[in-house]
Amino acid sequence: MTLSELQKDLIKNNADAIIVTRNNMFLGQDILEEENKVKELSGFSGSAGNLLIFRDKIFLFVDGRYELQASLEVDTTKITVITTKETLATWIQNNINEPCKIIYNPWCHSISEVDYWGRALKKHTFIADEKDLLGNRLSSKKAEIFEHKIEFSGVSMEEKISYLTEFMKQKSLDAYFITECDNLSWLMNLRSDCLADTPILRAFALIDSNGEISLFTNDFKQIEVELSKYKGKSIGINFKQTPRQIYNIMKNHRIWTENLENPISQWKAAKNPIELQGFKNAHHRDGLSLIRFLYWLENNWNGQDELSIVNKLKEFRSSNTHFYSNSFETIAGFGSNGAIVHYHPAPSTNKKLENGSLLLIDSGAQYYDATTDITRTVAIGTPSQEMIDSFTQVLKAHIAVASAYFPNGTPGCALDALSRAQLWKFGKDYNHGTGHGVGCFLNVHEGPISLSTKGNSPISTHMVTSIEPGYYKENNYGIRIENLAYTEKVSIPETDKEMLCFKILTLVPIDKKLINKYLLNEQEINWINTYHTQILQEFQQELDKETTQWLKQSCQAL
Numbered sequence: 009m010t011l012s013e014l015q016k017d018l019i020k021n022n023a024d025a026i027i028v029t030r031n032n033m034f035l036g037q038d039i040l041e042e043e044n045k046v047k048e049l050s051g052f053s054g055s056a057g058n059l060l061i062f063r064d065k066i067f068l069f070v071d072g073r074y075e076l077q078a079s080l081e082v083d084t085t086k087i088t089v090i091t092t093k094e095t096l097a098t099w100i101q102n103n104i105n106e107p108c109k110i111i112y113n114p115w116c117h118s119i120s121e122v123d124y125w126g127r128a129l130k131k132h133t134f135i136a137d138e139k140d141l142l143g144n145r146l147s148s149k150k151a152e153i154f155e156h157k158i159e160f161s162g163v164s165m166e167e168k169i170s171y172l173t174e175f176m177k178q179k180s181l182d183a184y185f186i187t188e189c190d191n192l193s194w195l196m197n198l199r200s201d202c203l204a205d206t207p208i209l210r211a212f213a214l215i216d217s218n219g220e221i222s223l224f225t226n227d228f229k230q231i232e233v234e235l236s237k238y239k240g241k242s243i244g245i246n247f248k249q250t251p252r253q254i255y256n257i258m259k260n261h262r263i264w265t266e267n268l269e270n271p272i273s274q275w276k277a278a279k280n281p282i283e284l285q286g287f288k289n290a291h292h293r294d295g296l297s298l299i300r301f302l303y304w305l306e307n308n309w310n311g312q313d314e315l316s317i318v319n320k321l322k323e324f325r326s327s328n329t330h331f332y333s334n335s336f337e338t339i340a341g342f343g344s345n346g347a348i349v350h351y352h353p354a355p356s357t358n359k360k361l362e363n364g365s366l367l368l369i370d371s372g373a374q375y376y377d378a379t380t381d382i383t384r385t386v387a388i389g390t391p392s393q394e395m396i397d398s399f400t401q402v403l404k405a406h407i408a409v410a411s412a413y414f415p416n417g418t419p420g421c422a423l424d425a426l427s428r429a430q431l432w433k434f435g436k437d438y439n440h441g442t443g444h445g446v447g448c449f450l451n452v453h454e455g456p457i458s459l460s461t462k463g464n465s466p467i468s469t470h471m472v473t474s475i476e477p478g479y480y481k482e483n484n485y486g487i488r489i490e491n492l493a494y495t496e497k498v499s500i501p502e503t504d505k506e507m508l509c510f511k512i513l514t515l516v517p518i519d520k521k522l523i524n525k526y527l528l529n530e531q532e533i534n535w536i537n538t539y540h541t542q543i544l545q546e547f548q549q550e551l552d553k554e555t556t557q558w559l560k561q562s563c564q565a566l
Contacts (some may be wrong), residue, residue: 038451342388
């Protein structure tokens with residue numbers, strides 16, 4: 009399928025436009041390469057993007073993370089790249105004046121999204137694609153399903169399902185329909201190898217009030233067969249995460265639907281004691297690997313390139329106990345490539361490391377006991393004073409969040425603002441969130457918590473999140489400093505409020521060659537020194553003599 013062929017199909021079907029989303033029916037989850045219709049049609053490879061294709065013009069919508077990448081990957085003589093924080097619907101409302109007939113795939117858009125179109129875009133007509141103009145959105149690849157053992161999950165499937173049946177009882181539901189793969193994977197203590205870096209079970213499930221489960225992995229015709237048994241009964245679904253087509257099936261069979269946030273999201277976000285210990289154990293192993301890698305890098309960067317760095321880092325990690333895979337495709341951007349927020353090296357873009365710039369490495373691992381995600385920006389050779397100052401300013405933003413005390417229930421947007429305020433002082437900002445939730449041997453990006461301008465979900469104890477402010481100078485360099493941390497109660501004298509703080513999980517030195525201590529206050533210097541002391545105490549007995557000496561120097565007090 010090409011763009012011109014799709015435009016001809018619009019004419020044949022008496023339509024003005026078609027929406028092509030990167031999603032398939034597993035909304036918000038990662039996809040396989042062969043399922044990526046946005047990339048197939050446009051060449052854009054980012055993890056978030058939508059195409060709006062008219063008969064005579066084409067728009068690609070991306071967020072700020074992909075502003076540079078999109079313009080490099082697509083043919084901008086044919087496709088107009090729109091970088092926006094607006095939703096697709098808002099953009100249509102503000103920019104498309106003539107009434108249009110717009111085709112969409114009801115499997116690839118949520119109930120809430122399609123309902124919003126109907127309310128807000130009344131002059132336009134949205135038509136469900138019943139002819140599958142884009143072909144199959146689900147790969148035929150077979151996947152192995154396996155158990156996430158109780159020694160790692162901490163709570164049995166039976167106990168977790170009892171939480172859900174109690175929820176259904178409270179809400180007077182006959183069943184709940186789960187479409188969020190990560191929630192289902194957590195609930196059933198199941199994983200699969202369908203995706204390279206994310207071990208989720210890609211499936212839907214119907215769970216009745218007695219805890220009986222109907223699982224749908226690839227035979228989606230069976231969904232209607234099972235749902236037809238619930239005529240006149242009440243089923244809970246999350247309108248924000250359920251494909252419109254599921255709602256259509258329920259409506260056709262006269263099933264009462266209750267729009268309810270999936271409670272599993274909150275249960276999953278607050279890690280149980282076994283999961284939390286798993287995070288600590290995994291980060292210990294991961295930290296050792298990163299320290300050994302950084303020591304190797306400092307002594308061997310000459311002659312290396314971005315792709316060799318990616319391979320070498322995986323070599324250090326993959327020998328670890330409980331290692332399963334990377335948790336996402338490693339970002340290794342040197343110099344100007346580092347300014348592309350979600351850059352992934354390829355043979356056509358691969359840069360050699362040279363003296364005088366920065367290497368941004370964002371990587372992570374899936375271990376059976378946890379998921380890791382870390383970014384370090386490293387000076388290659390001698391950095392400029394501008395690079396040092398910019399790095400130190402990002403470090404100040406990182407410390408502002410990492411050292412914060414905040415009330416239980418604080419929304420993520422409040423912590424996001426703490427970080428950005430540090431960079432705003434220097435006229436700087438970044439086009440991505442400050443942090444995201446992290447799953448336990450699941451998605452490296454996990455809701456509901458988000459440290460971002462739109463992060464409204466309350467933060468409570470034992471949630472794991474990243475802290476990752478950055479700064480990106482186009483065509484020059486990129487900086488990001490990312491640690492994972494979990495939330496814990498903190499005792500503050502003379503207050504009745506339940507307060508939280510962050511406990512850092514990631515234990516890897518921050519490049520001191522990039523720190524201008526004269527831009528830091530006493531509290532910030534103490535935070536860095538305390539952090540580096542913790543790293544040295546954690547690892548110095550487990551490294552060889554040369555690496556230990558390097559670590560001592562890297563963790564020396566400012």
